[in-house]
Amino acid sequence: MTATESHTEVRPAEAPEQTPARVIPDALPLMPEDPPRVGSFWLRGRLGANAAGYLYVASDETGQDAVVAMMAEGSADDAAARDRFVTAVDELPGDAVLAHNDGDDDDLALWVAIGPIRADDGSSAASDERLLAERRGEDVLSAVLMDRIPHLGRFRGPDFLHYWEGRRRPGLFRIWPLPWPNALRAASRWALVLALITMAIIMALAVFLAWLLFRNAEPLEPEPVIPTPTSTATVTVTPTTPPPNTGSPTMSPSPVPTPTSVPTTGIPTNLPSTPGTPGGDPGDKF
Structure with a gap:
């Protein structure tokens, strides 16, 4: 073999590449206005x-x-x-x-x-x-x-446009039964359960603290009015100052003042009748 001869390498035949399956395109996430x-x-x-x-x-x-x-x-x-x-x-x-x-x-x-x-x-x-x-x-x-209807004739004038083209929000929908909590994943369910348990513990702790603060509180004065079956009300009044200590178990009754007569002035009714006053009535002037 001379130096001028070229050396060629023999490579094994490569296996034909397999055509991969078409990948399903991923969907975009739902927006807040989309129905679940x-x-x-x-x-x-x-x-x-x-x-x-x-x-x-x-x-x-x-x-x-x-x-x-x-x-x-x-x-x-x-x-x-x-x-x-x-x-x-x-x-x-x-x-x-x-x-x-x-x-x-x-x-x-x-x-x-x-x-x-x-x-x-x-x-x-x-x-x-x-x-x-x-x-x-x-x-x-x-x-x-109607965007795939074949056009007949030549294009002239403005393009066709529906009057509702600008209103592109999803239409009205009705959900029943409600999506909550069926739409939650397993992790979301555990988070929801833990949140509910935490909220219950906080509420129980708040009630316990309120009981500790107000268990020895004094009653309100005066006490509330208690209605009776006879449609009357019994009011219990607690005196604020004690009575003076007189050394005797009983107290003398206080004197009751007697009414005094006060002279009153009025128009006499036994006056004799005069010609100017028929009947003796001072109101009859004519």
Whole structure:
């Protein structure tokens, strides 16, 4: 082998890389205005939102995952938008609609739970079911917004805009039963129990200290009026100064003053009658 010959290294063939399963996107945390629960589904996070409503990731009491599409405040107040939401839900496959509320609830926002979604085991099948449910929820909200209707003709004039586009808060909802304390985690439950026990100990200590302070307190003077069954009141008065010590067990009664006669002056009634005063009545002047 000459020096000019090149040396090539023979490397073993590398195994083909396995395509990893698609990662399910994480949901955004819920906002204070978001409902913690709709129907029998607990909401865990936001998946998306537009002017027509919101997409949430949720699960029921049995652990069944679903995607919940819920109307916004503005679209829920529009009768035509509600009709489009109901029509879009009716067009979904029967096995895809897990639950929904009644369209006759005019004071509540319409929502629908879309699934089924198997547990996230890292497989591509679970990811596909999740993405399919999200796409169906987006289709429902897009039907309300009418943003996927093909345009006919050329674009002229201002763009179309719903009058309720600015009202993007979640629509009204009703929770029953109440989410507390079912929505709490195990750590939150222990924190709640410890807080209640601490509050009970503090209240018991406050009552004990009050008993120690006021157990030897003197009674109020004068004592309160005690009503009797005969509709009379008995008042017990405690004298503030003791009587003088006279050395005798009895005391002489005090003299009772006698009334004195006071002369009174008045108009005499036995005067003889005169011609100017008929009948002798001094009030008769005419």
